[in-house]
Every structure is written in structure tokens, then in C-alpha cells.
Amino acid sequence: MKSQINARNVVVALVALGLLLLPLYSALTGNIFILTLFTRIVIFALAAASLNLIMGYGGMMSFGHAAYLGIGGYAVGILAHEGIGSGFIQWPVALALSALYALVIGALSLRTRGVYFIMITLAFAQMAYYIASGLSRYGGDDGLTIYKRSTFGGLIDLSNRVQFYYLCLACLFGGVYLIWRIINSRFGMVVQGVRSNEQRMQAIGFHANRYRLVCFVISGTICGLAGALLANNTDFISPAGMYWTRSGELMVMVVFGGMGSLFGPVLGTIVFLLLEEVLSQFTEYWALIMGPLLLLIVLFARGGIMGLLGRLSRA
Amino acid sequence: MLVLVEQSLNGLQFGLLLFLLAAGLTLVFGIMDFVNLAHGSLYMMGAYFAATFVAWTNSFVLGILMALGATLLLGIALEFIALRHLYGRDHLDQVLATFGLILFFNDAVRLIWGPAGLSLPLPAWLTVPVQIVPGVFYPAYRLSIIVVALAVAALLYVVVMRTRIGMLIRAGASNREMIGALGINIKLLFTLVFGLGAALAGLAGLMQAPILTVQIGMGENILILAFVIIVIGGIGSIRGAFMAAIFVGMIDTLGRAFLPDLLRTVLSSAAASTAAPALSSMLIYLLMAIVLVVRPEGLFPAAKR
Numbered sequence: 001m002k003s004q005i006n007a008r009n010v011v012v013a014l015v016a017l018g019l020l021l022l023p024l025y026s027a028l029t030g031n032i033f034i035l036t037l038f039t040r041i042v043i044f045a046l047a048a049a050s051l052n053l054i055m056g057y058g059g060m061m062s063f064g065h066a067a068y069l070g071i072g073g074y075a076v077g078i079l080a081h082e083g084i085g086s087g088f089i090q091w092p093v094a095l096a097l098s099a100l101y102a103l104v105i106g107a108l109s110l111r112t113r114g115v116y117f118i119m120i121t122l123a124f125a126q127m128a129y130y131i132a133s134g135l136s137r138y139g140g141d142d143g144l145t146i147y148k149r150s151t152f153g154g155l156i157d158l159s160n161r162v163q164f165y166y167l168c169l170a171c172l173f174g175g176v177y178l179i180w181r182i183i184n185s186r187f188g189m190v191v192q193g194v195r196s197n198e199q200r201m202q203a204i205g206f207h208a209n210r211y212r213l214v215c216f217v218i219s220g221t222i223c224g225l226a227g228a229l230l231a232n233n234t235d236f237i238s239p240a241g242m243y244w245t246r247s248g249e250l251m252v253m254v255v256f257g258g259m260g261s262l263f264g265p266v267l268g269t270i271v272f273l274l275l276e277e278v279l280s281q282f283t284e285y286w287a288l289i290m291g292p293l294l295l296l297i298v299l300f301a302r303g304g305i306m307g308l309l310g311r312l313s314r315a
Numbered sequence: 316m317l318v319l320v321e322q323s324l325n326g327l328q329f330g331l332l333l334f335l336l337a338a339g340l341t342l343v344f345g346i347m348d349f350v351n352l353a354h355g356s357l358y359m360m361g362a363y364f365a366a367t368f369v370a371w372t373n374s375f376v377l378g379i380l381m382a383l384g385a386t387l388l389l390g391i392a393l394e395f396i397a398l399r400h401l402y403g404r405d406h407l408d409q410v411l412a413t414f415g416l417i418l419f420f421n422d423a424v425r426l427i428w429g430p431a432g433l434s435l436p437l438p439a440w441l442t443v444p445v446q447i448v449p450g451v452f453y454p455a456y457r458l459s460i461i462v463v464a465l466a467v468a469a470l471l472y473v474v475v476m477r478t479r480i481g482m483l484i485r486a487g488a489s490n491r492e493m494i495g496a497l498g499i500n501i502k503l504l505f506t507l508v509f510g511l512g513a514a515l516a517g518l519a520g521l522m523q524a525p526i527l528t529v530q531i532g533m534g535e536n537i538l539i540l541a542f543v544i545i546v547i548g549g550i551g552s553i554r555g556a557f558m559a560a561i562f563v564g565m566i567d568t569l570g571r572a573f574l575p576d577l578l579r580t581v582l583s584s585a586a587a588s589t590a591a592p593a594l595s596s597m598l599i600y601l602l603m604a605i606v607l608v609v610r611p612e613g614l615f616p617a618a619k620r
Contacts, residue, residue, distance in 0.1 A: 061407050108604060112611045115350060115406045119546045120607045126539060127600040134593025136586050244539060248352075248414045255411055285426050291419025298412040299400055 006313035008306065012263045015270065019169055023162045035161055041273045042168045043229045046175050048253040048265035050222035053179050055251070056260030057188065058215045059195030063118045064105075064125025065250045068098045068220050070132055070242030072227020077144045077237040078135075087150030087158075091228050098224025099217050101128070106216035110209050125247055132239040143238025150232055158232050168229050172266070175222050180262055182218065191215045252294060258306025267305045320451055322572040323565070328457050330564020331464035335519035336537060337544040337556040338471060339512025345488045345551025347505055349398065350406050352413035354516050354541065355534025356420035357393075361386045361517025362524040362533065363424060366433040375438045382521050383514055390513020394506050402505070421531050432530035435521070460522050467518065468557060475553060484508060488551050540567075543603045549613030559614065563599055570595025 019042065026035040047069060054060040075094035084090065105124040112120055138144045149158040158164045182188045193201045194208045201208050231237045249272070257268020275293075279286035301308060340354050364385045369378030397416070401409050437456055444452035475481035483504055486494045495501040520534070527533065544563050548555025574595050578587035606614060 055407075061410075063410070108608050112607055115550070116546060116607060116611060118350075118406065118410065119542055120604060122539065123543060123546075123600040123603045123607075127597050127604075130593040130596040130600070134590045134597075136590065245417075245535070248410075251407070252411060252414065255407070259407075285422045287418035287422040288426065291415040291417070291422070294415030294418070295397055295412045298404075298408045298415070 008309040008313055011267070011309055015263075015267060016173075019172075023165055027162075032161065035165055037273075037277060039161075039165045039168055039233055040230075041270055042165070042172050043226050043233060044250075044253065044273060045266040045269040046168070046172045046229070047223050047226035048250055048257070048269045049172070049175055049179060050219045050226065051250050052254045052259060052261075052265040053182065053222070054216055054219040055254055056264075057183050057195065058191050058212060058219075060110075060212065060216060061118045061251075062121045062216075062219075063244070063247050063251065064121035064123075064128075065220075065223055066242045066244065066246035067101065067125040067128040068223035069227035069230055069246065070128060070237070070239070071098050071101055072224035072229075073231035073237040073241065074132060074135075074138070074144075075224075076150060076228045076231040077146050078138055080146050080148055080150070081138060081144060085148050085151050087152045090150050091225070094224050094228040095221050098227070099221040102217040102220025103213070106213045106220070110212055110216070122244055122247070125242065126244060129239050129242050129244070132242060139238070141239060143236055143240070146231060146235045146237065149235065150228075164232070168233075171225060171229060175225070176262060176266065178222070182215075183262075187211065187214070256297065256304050258304035261304075261306040264304055264306040271305060317451060318572070320448075321453065322569055324447075324453055324461070325457065325572075326565035326568035327561065328461050328464075328564070329568050330561035331461055331468070332519050332523055333537070333540055333544055333564050334468060334557050334560035335464055335515045335522075336541040337548070337560050338468075338553055339515040340541050341545040341548070341551055341553060341556045342484070342508055343512045344545060346484060346491070346508055347402050347487075348491075349402055350409045350413070351398070351512075352410060352538065353393070353416035353420065354512070355538030356417055357386060357390055357513045357516040357534070358520035358523075358537060359420065359424065359529075359531070359534035360389055361520030362435070362529040363428060363433065364517070365521035365524055366435045366529045367428075369435060375441070379521050383517055386517025386520075387510050387514040390517075391506055391510040393513070394509040398509070399502070399505065417535070424531050430531065432528040434528055435524040437525045456525060463518075463522065467515070471515075471553065480504075480507075540599065543599055545613075547603055547606045547613055549616040552613070552615045555613055555615030563602070566598050566602065567595060570598050 019038070022038055023035060026032060047065065050068075051062065051065045054062055072094040075097050076090045079085075079090045079093060105121065109117055109120045109124065133141050149164075152158075156163055156167060158167065183192065190201065190206050190211045194206070194211055198208050230241070253269040253272045254265045255268070256272050257266065258264030276286060276290065279289055283289075297304070303310065336354065336358055339357075340351065343349050343351050343354075361382055364382035365379050368381040368385070369375055372378050372381070393416075397412070401412055441456040441459065443455050445455045445458055447453050447458070473481075475484060483494060483499055486499075487501065487504060487508075491501065519537075523533075523537075540563060544559040545556055547563070548557070548559035571592060575587055575591040578591050578594070582590065610616075
């Protein structure tokens, strides 16, 4: 049995502790900005973790994950616009719609493999993007302002920064725990088996595509939750948030952190969004550095941050 | 009727433009098995180069020729410095690396040319309307796009199907290792094909520039369209790309032109004018989804590897 104390686990534990204690730091120093920044980071980490479930464990390279962020967000936004402010209605609707969308496009997309799968998920996400632009009643291209965050009958107040942060963090930890349980279950083993050798799994009697599809739907539903959180965080939802570059950013976060590792996407999201924040403070042209950096990471740092930490602990 | 003729020509013109972009993409994809998201950036660079050089030289023709050369060189440099290290890697790696290049190019353009768009004014001799059939006038510039693009398509066909280099390209598409083993300098061939693809993308960009404004991100929307086209047509197939490009160009243009009126018969006027562009954009993705579901390899799949 390998020792549990290695660089990888220590870093993960420290990051988790840091995320838990962040509001304390923010309250002590009066630095509110860092809390809002990290609320955003935590939400995106949840989205990246959900993408990692299908990319890292399922071998399905979805280039359309931003669609779920949009669907979850629009479910909250449209219901709020129509006067239904209760989160007990908004959020289940957001999850159900994301799951339904994932079921439909998953059933169609999973007929293809490889780069065709990347392209067809992208095409469906673009379709969702254009549907959102066509919603003239809800702002069309200009987007929709959400005047009131979801209410949970006095249970929790989303307008309170600290409470909202802890809700997002709870969703993130809950999501990661769920993914951990999934990948270690019999179902998760089959999904990973299909990724490694589909023919063999078929031959021993598993209906590969059914397992893939269920995994795809679970991932989409979790990402829909992230979308509902994100809409509450920004008090605004627009088609721009589900453009294909957003899907690309989510993929970058996953690969940054290390695809197919449980906490990798969380670290990847933290590093990516912090880097974006820091670079944009230095220079308006942050992408001038971020772009080539991404190229270098792909070329030289396989396995992302988790891979790097893994090599550190072996050394 | 007149409107229909004019819009069909517009559709044809847009389709041919898309073909120029898609041809480079499908060549690179088919031969090197390389997904290049930065292809749209080369399209954008072509337009920016053209706007700059035309303003410098005060000559439209000289300017666009220089822009074409500059995009070709840029493509070759890009391949040489970065992209050749990504051949044979996972498609995901290629997607991410070239996604990084898009970020880089967008900000580089913003740094050099500023955030506001440029415009590429046409010379007087290209702005006159031409009478194509009695009573039907069509802008000379759009007509010249159709002529140039058709000529390039024909040239591409001749080069790929009738010359030695084209034979090597086709051989590379069906079996890379084999033509390498037969003593062909495959690295040089790849660089050449990539440069050719870049020049085609640049040509599409600079020809589109006088019609739309030259702006940051102009390559992204159209890149996705080009991907849709090569997926519909079958990856690696130039013939498929040509057919699919014309098809997509027609659907997009005719949809935008006639859907609003069509929708107005069932919807309120305001709702129709918002829903129509969205719906006509969606039509293309719907088409791709249907094609992929029915024929997962595209309509004209290239030879099996």
C-alpha cells in the first residue's frame, strides 16, 4: 500500500482547506473582491469536474459543455422573469432540462466517435446558442437581467455573499464526491472499461452505448447545476455565456488540471481563472501570454498539474 | 423572382468563400490528421493584412497579392514553429493547442491594429453593378468573388488530381507511413500543404473583407461553419467540401433572406425578425446533426485508411 501522504494529496487537502477558510480571510482583511472571484472559480470548477467525468473517465470529448451552463442559467432566468422566484422550482427545472438536453443530444452524438463526436457536440451547443439568441421575449442577443436571485423560503439567502459562496462550495464538494462514488462503482468501472476497450466490453455483454449515455446525462445534469449557480452569481444570463469558446475554456480547465483525476479539474480551474485575473491586471492583452502558455502545456506538460504533482511524489 | 436570383447568387458566393476556407481545413485534416482551430485566425489575418497593405500601396490588386503572400508565410512559420510538433498527438491536444493560438492571435491583432475594426475600401472599377441577364444587376465585386473562387477550386482540382504533387497529397491522405517509406519528404509535403491551406484561408478572409468589416473574432463564427462543412462533406474529401460548402452557403443566405417573411405569416413581426436569423443559423447545425446521425462518416467519405 502506497503512503497516503504524497505531494498530490497534500496539495488537494490544502486547496480544499483554503477554499473552506476563504470567507474567513475575506472577512478579516475586508477583501470582498477575492470572495466574489472565488465564487466564480468554485462554480466553474463544478462545471469542469462534470466535464471531466465524461472526458477523463468516459473518453467522450464533449466540445459543447457550455450549453448546459446556458440551459441551467436560462431556466433560472426565465422562471424569475415570469415571476417564479422559488429555487425549489427553478433548480429542479434547470437540472431536468439539462438532463433532457443531454439525453437527446447524447443519444444522437454517441453514434459517432473521435473527432466527429467533438464536432457534433459542438454543433448541438451552437444550436442551443442560436436558440438562446432567438428568445426575443427574454432579451435575445442582449441577454436577460435576473433581478432577484432564487429564494429558498428563508432557508438560505443567496444575496448574502458568504452564504452563497458556501452553497457553491457545497455543490462543488458534493459534485466531486458524487463523481468519486460514480467512478468507483460498478457502473463507473464499466464506463472506464468502455473507454479502454469498447469491443471487449461489448463482447462480455455490456451494452456500451447505454452506459456512455447515462454517464453523459449525469455529467450534463451536474453542469446544469453549475449553470443555475452561475446565473445567480452574475444576476444575468446571455447567449454569449454559451458560445463555443466557453466550451473550449472548460476543456482547457480540465486539461490544465489533469484529465481523469478527481481533483484535477478543480485545481485546473483555480489556476486558469487566477492566471487570467493576474495577467489581466498586468496587461490588457493577457491572452497574448495565455495562448502560447496553453500551447506549451499541451506540448510539454502531459497530465496537467496533477500529472506534475504525481511525478513530484514519485521522485 | 429577381430577389430569388440575386439571393441565390449571394448564396453561391458565400458558399464558394466557405469552400476556400473548408478546402484548406479538410486538406490539413485529411492528410495530417490535424484539427486546426486556428484556421479561422489565418482567415482573419488575411483580411487584416489586406486592409493594411491596400492602404499602404494604394493599389487594391497589389495589396491583396501581398496579403496573400503574407498569409502563406505566416502559415508556414506557424507550422514550422509550433504545429508540426502536434502531428500524431491526440485530437484533444490539437484542439487545445490551436485554441490557445486563437487567443493569441485575437489579442495580437488587438495590440497591433487596435480594438476597432478596419475597413477595406473597394476600387471604383469593382463597385459598378453588372447586368448579368437583361434586367438583373449584380455587384461586380461579388461576381468577381464567384469567378475567383471557382477558378481557385478548378485549379485546386487540377493540382490535386492531375499533378505529381497532388498525387503525393492524395497518397499522403490514404497512407502517411507508406509514402514516407517510399522516400518522399513528408515533412516538406506537410509544410507545403499547411501553407497552401493558410493561403486559401487568407484568400477567403481578404475577399470577404470589403463586404463585412475586418474585425477581431471574424474568423471564429466562420471557422465553425467550415468545420460543419468538412464534417458534412466527409473529412479529407475536397469534392465533399465543395458540395457541402455550396449547400451550406445557400441554406444560410436563403434562410436569412426568406425566413423572416415566411415566419411573419405565423408569428408577430417583431418575434419573427428575432427568431428568423437564429433559426436560419440553426438550420445548418440541424443539417449537420442529421447527416452525422444518418451517415456518421459524412456524405462523401474519403478513402478508408
